[in-house]
Amino acid sequence: MGDFNHPDICWRDNAAEHKQSRKFLECVDDNFLLQMIEEPMRRGAMLDLILTNKEGLVGDVKLKGSLGCSDHEMIEFRTLRAVRKALSKLTTLDFSRADFGLFRDLLGRKPWDKALEGRGAQDSWLIFKGHLLQAQE
Numbered sequence: 001m002g003d004f005n006h007p008d009i010c011w012r013d014n015a016a017e018h019k020q021s022r023k024f025l026e027c028v029d030d031n032f033l034l035q036m037i038e039e040p041m042r043r044g045a046m047l048d049l050i051l052t053n054k055e056g057l058v059g060d061v062k063l064k065g066s067l068g069c070s071d072h073e074m075i076e077f078r079t080l081r082a083v084r085k086a087l088s089k090l091t092t093l094d095f096s097r098a099d100f101g102l103f104r105d106l107l108g109r110k111p112w113d114k115a116l117e118g119r120g121a122q123d124s125w126l127i128f129k130g131h132l133l134q135a136q137e
Contacts, residue, residue: 007045014121
């Protein structure tokens with residue numbers, strides 16, 4: 001959580017105008033992080049962010065107005081314990097037993113252009129991840 005000062009980032013489209021902001025987005029994507037703030041807080045920009053690596057770990061995110069003369073918004077959120085307990089169970093995959101041909105076939109059956117049309121990066125990732133996990137089973 002913090003003030004990341006990338007006002008040109010559009011989190012809905014996963015896009016940015018400036019090179020430094022695009023590098024920041026690339027870092028977020030490369031580390032499979034989710035940005036949890038949904039409302040702009042400072043002059044229409046999302047500068048104060050909550051990043052997490054686990055869907056469902058952070059919830060009940062609320063902007064609470066500014067404190068005194070600050071141009072920052074206070075952010076209230078919860079760390080959800082149910083997910084925290086699940087984090088203690090480590091599951092690993094045995095890739096030597098994987099049928100990558102079948103995996104590729106299962107993912108290739110989905111008409112991705114239509115499934116992701118008009119969706120932002122976060123929604124697209126969640127849809128793709130759901131199909132990825134289903135194919136993994």
